[in-house]
Amino acid sequence: MKSKYDVIIVGGGPAGIFAALELCQTSNMSILLLEKGKDIDSRNCPFIGEGISCPPCSPCDLVSGLGGAGAFSDGKLTLSSEVGGRLKDYIGLERTEELVHYVDSIYLKFGGSNKVYGNGEEVEELARRASLADLRLIPMTVRHLGTERSRAVLHGIRDFLSSRVDIKLGTAARTILTENGVVKGIETKDGERIECRYLIIAPGREGADWLVREASRLKLTLKINPIDVGVRVEVAEAVLRELTSALYECKLEYYSKAFDDRVRTFCMCPAGEVTMESTGGSDPVTTVNGHSYADRKTKNTNFALLVSTTFTEPFHDPIAYGRYLAHLANLLSGGVIVQRFGDLMEGRRSTKERIERGIVQPTLKSATPGDLSFVLPYRYLKNIIEMLGAMDRLAPGVASRHTLLYGIEVKFYSSRLALTESLESEIGNMFAGGDGAGVSRGLIQASASGVVAAREILKRLSRNIPSS
Numbered sequence: 001m002k003s004k005y006d007v008i009i010v011g012g013g014p015a016g017i018f019a020a021l022e023l024c025q026t027s028n029m030s031i032l033l034l035e036k037g038k039d040i041d042s043r044n045c046p047f048i049g050e051g052i053s054c055p056p057c058s059p060c061d062l063v064s065g066l067g068g069a070g071a072f073s074d075g076k077l078t079l080s081s082e083v084g085g086r087l088k089d090y091i092g093l094e095r096t097e098e099l100v101h102y103v104d105s106i107y108l109k110f111g112g113s114n115k116v117y118g119n120g121e122e123v124e125e126l127a128r129r130a131s132l133a134d135l136r137l138i139p140m141t142v143r144h145l146g147t148e149r150s151r152a153v154l155h156g157i158r159d160f161l162s163s164r165v166d167i168k169l170g171t172a173a174r175t176i177l178t179e180n181g182v183v184k185g186i187e188t189k190d191g192e193r194i195e196c197r198y199l200i201i202a203p204g205r206e207g208a209d210w211l212v213r214e215a216s217r218l219k220l221t222l223k224i225n226p227i228d229v230g231v232r233v234e235v236a237e238a239v240l241r242e243l244t245s246a247l248y249e250c251k252l253e254y255y256s257k258a259f260d261d262r263v264r265t266f267c268m269c270p271a272g273e274v275t276m277e278s279t280g281g282s283d284p285v286t287t288v289n290g291h292s293y294a295d296r297k298t299k300n301t302n303f304a305l306l307v308s309t310t311f312t313e314p315f316h317d318p319i320a321y322g323r324y325l326a327h328l329a330n331l332l333s334g335g336v337i338v339q340r341f342g343d344l345m346e347g348r349r350s351t352k353e354r355i356e357r358g359i360v361q362p363t364l365k366s367a368t369p370g371d372l373s374f375v376l377p378y379r380y381l382k383n384i385i386e387m388l389g390a391m392d393r394l395a396p397g398v399a400s401r402h403t404l405l406y407g408i409e410v411k412f413y414s415s416r417l418a419l420t421e422s423l424e425s426e427i428g429n430m431f432a433g434g435d436g437a438g439v440s441r442g443l444i445q446a447s448a449s450g451v452v453a454a455r456e457i458l459k460r461l462s463r464n465i466p467s468s
Helices: 015-021 087-091 093-111 123-134 146-164 204-217 238-246 319-334 342-348 354-356 376-395 443-463
Strands: 004-010 033-035 076-079 141-144 166-169 173-179 184-187 192-199 222-224 225-235 252-255 264-268 273-279 283-289 301-310 339-340 402-410 415-417 430-432
Touching: 004 015, 004 184, 004 376, 015 033, 015 093, 015 192, 033 402, 033 415, 076 093, 087 093, 087 443, 093 443, 123 238, 146 166, 173 192, 173 204, 192 443, 204 319, 204 415, 225 238, 225 283, 225 319, 225 376, 238 283, 238 301, 252 376, 264 283, 264 376, 273 376, 273 415, 283 301, 283 319, 301 376, 301 402, 319 339, 319 402, 339 342, 339 354, 342 376, 342 402, 342 430
Parallel strands: 004 033, 004 192, 033 166, 192 430, 283 402
Antiparallel strands: 076 141, 173 184, 184 192, 222 415, 225 301, 225 402, 252 264, 264 301, 273 283, 339 402
């Protein structure tokens, strides 16, 4: 590894990887990709399927490492400019749509599935029925890779990059180096200083808190996004089969009657399994997630129900708030809490015996039966209960007493830098993208954001522009 590069990319998730793919089209450019986690092949959670609570590990192999959290994700490519991020706020709708199709073509090039969902008259009928239940069905096209195929695609991308980009794994960035308002390089956690002309910060959700700390130190403008907090819901696969067969990823939005809060479904995993993951670096918390596999099916479908909450001044740290709720769930359960919906409605904790005699058996065996009302504030629970009731009118059985709720699920992309249309920060020649920077909330727009930053850097290098 050299001491100076044209471009340093911090983060090996989709934003960082696609930035590298775009940049390495110019053969004479020196590029370094820094990733604090492991290589794809070395990433492995020893506790999945073992019925053991998450310790948790730091960094967690499920969310850190080459490929980012996407390497273990459900592998859903949401081919929409409306869902999965706010990229259109920076570059406009038309350009966002062009980039969505562009990055999709690259996923296909490296082995992505040709199967897409979300088209046809059946979708229009489902949208009509959803509206009768006070729900908004957000139509979109989805390409499903599956967790195992997602990793195969990432293998192909890694092998392509390995001869064109210096990839340094197991190396966390600690400090962003600047001089007179222009980026100068990165100092790693080991104290090594590496200079660069351009820097792309794409730390993923796992690195969101680090980015916030560095932005505060550098006195950069931070905009607070609404925090997303909720639960993962698990139902019998047959309950949602009509929706998932047509849509695969069913995006439903609801505004609660009690508080007028936005509640939405997220990351629907047909015939999938509920998983746990650790995030937070030196002070990790265990949260819940879900996966679906292309070639391995379960009897259940799971999805997240997330409540978006916008805080007012003087509060400015939604990440800390989300971590506090996750810590509380960890304190009470040793990891993840699971509760039957019927028990929640009866005001009692779930027990192992009640869950064992239920129709829906948990796919996350290590989850501890308990009571989510000890963790989630009343406002969140009320919103979630209302949403489940509305979904039950669309798909009877969603609000069954046997439905399982796991807690908690938190999405740590709650702060974002002030960025230009090329995603450049207030520090000259420093760009930011992906979920950790608050630009995206999914694989496609995260990938596209990396392309946006890379193309601007290529433009400047071709003109030999030293700074913005």
